[in-house]
Amino acid sequence: MRWLIDETHDAARTSWVASANGHPCFPVQNLPYGIYSFPGAAPRAGVAIGDSILDLRDCAVANLLPAPVSETCQDDTLNALMALGTADRAALRRRLSAILSDPAMESIVAPLLHDAAACTMHLPARIGDYTDFYVGIHHANNVGRQFRPDNPLLPNYKYVPIGYHGRASSVRVSGEPVVRPSGQQKPAEASAPIFGPTHRLDYELELGVWVGEGNRLGDPIAIGDAGRHIAGLSLFNDWSARDFQAWEYQPLGPFLAKNFHSTVSPWVVTTEALAPFRIAQPPRPEGDPAPLPYLWDTADQAQGAFGLTLEVFLLTAAMRAAGAAPVRLSSGPATSMYWTLAQIVTHHASNGCDLTPGDLLGTGTISAPTRDGFGSLLELTTGGSDPLLLPNGEQRAFLEDGDEVILRASADADGFVSIGFGECRAIILPAR
Structure with missing residues (x-):
């Protein structure tokens, strides 16, 4: 469209x-x-x-x-x-x-x-369903490389927009604190799992996609029509307990590592407001397979990406007490997505799944190609092995109690007034 x-x-x-x-x-x-x-x-x-x-x-x-x-x-x-x-x-x-x-x-x-x-x-809408995708290819490569150095991407990644059904009931609006979750984890040196608070709490820099007009059960959404089914975008942080995730994700994927809390920014920036900031989807690297026909639309490739800059900031308890400003951990473009928003909507409904107004889709972590644009601590600290040194001398491998994560985004284009998304933020509270 x-x-x-x-x-x-x-x-x-x-x-x-x-x-x-x-x-x-x-x-x-x-x-x-x-x-x-x-x-x-x-x-x-x-x-x-x-x-x-x-x-x-x-x-x-x-x-x-x-x-x-x-x-x-x-x-x-x-x-x-x-x-x-x-x-x-x-x-x-x-x-x-x-x-x-x-x-x-x-x-x-x-x-x-x-x-x-x-x-x-x-919360902007009554969320009937929430689905999280995995379209940030640099994030997928960075994480996959930690587990499969020679083959970071699984064979299906470049053919299908990977996603999983998340938990709508635990999506919360920006500003509501995150309680550190407890769950099963298996330390490398242990012979059996233990239960307790996560030691590897992480954030994920994402965009939240709000479904507008829905579709009837059994009726797919054509790629050329997908745009009118998107009402707008927000910032989205799909918090992750990486130690739970490593233990539980096989064979069925994320579960308690993800469903304890997700944070969405309160303002829905409409697709109409974003019209001037639409840009071409970056071309696929030479040798990558072409999308299957149901996922391909020339107009979507020409204007299906967005000229957005995404940023992550951290404010620790010590920084807050000292009156210091949050420190920026990363900044990068939203164009680091392998699939367009229209493609993920079309794929979601391609089997006849019905989407309803107010459903929420997460893009998955959006990371830039270089370290200064990585969208999670898992990447920034290489799985915790290379902690960040903050300006006040503190170090972070993963998030600690009292830390506050702040996401921001802006849209820019020559000849137009820049617009922003507001903030998506939450502070970490101790486990209960």
């Missing part, structure tokens, strides 16, 4: 919400959706604009939104809004952009704004 660039993306467009102009994440060209609450109010849908949140429920009550979509903006989740067709989503975006950029609307709309710093963010 073609992605429309219109007046909402105009770099010259400004907002009467002063904090939006020049905002690093939420200028008027972004307008991501989220579920928030202000003091004394129940959760409701809102739009980030600068340092404020525009209340969509109040906008609907005031008849400020297009009639076909007004009702979907009054829920306490984004599921109905995500289910809208692309034309309705685009119409809502144009209307929001207009009322936030037209000075004549300020007196009407300003009372519907709330200070974001005083609000609480909630």
Whole structure:
């Protein structure tokens, strides 16, 4: 499908919400959706604009939104809004952009704004199902090389978007602490497994893909149609207990090493907002097999990747106590994905599996080709054998209690205003 660039993306467009102009994440060209609450109010849908949140429920009550979509903006989740067709989503975006950029609307709309710093963010959608993929090829190579130095990628990797079904119930919004999990692990020197808190807790830098329009059970999604089934993107951290994972993952794959907690950023950056930042999918290395026909679409190859920069920061308890800023551990592009988002959606539904609005897909860890862009500690520390030395003298092989991991992302393209995703962050609490 073609992605429309219109007046909402105009770099010259400004907002009467002063904090939006020049905002690093939420200028008027972004307008991501989220579920928030202000003091004394129940959760409701809102739009980030600068340092404020525009209340969509109040906008609907005031008849400020297009009639076909007004009702979907009054829920306490984004599921109905995500289910809208692309034309309705685009119409809502144009209307929001207009009322936030037209000075004549300020007196009407300003009372519907709330200070974001005083609000609480909630999970964007009621997640029916969550699937995690493994499309970051540099991550797959780095991890595979630690276990299979001569053959890091399994034979199916370049033919099929690898994924597994995760646990939707333990997905939490950014800011909710992660309790260090306990589980089975088998130390190398032990003859039998033991049970206890993980010693190898890790983060994973991912994008979260929110399913929009769904499909009926038994009906596949064609690769050329997959784009309209994606409502937007968030940052995603699929925390991992690497010692549990090493012991349990054969023969059926991840289980308790992954299902204890996953963190998603609260703002859904829409596919419409990301239209200017679509770029060509990097060509496959010479000699790699071509995707099977059901996974191949020329238009998707031409604009199925995104010009995003992804970053990971760490704030330790000692750094926090000293008033120090978080240290950046890595930075790299989102183009380090072997499969496009359309390809993972198409593959997911290729057997007739039904996807529903608000389902969440994780890309899997996205790592750059070089160490400064690795998306996990497993890679950065070579499985813990080469700990990181932090600026304050601390070392980290894996995460310790009190550590806080912060993910950030920005989209950039010549001639357009940069937009951001906000933060995806969580602090590690001791095991219970």
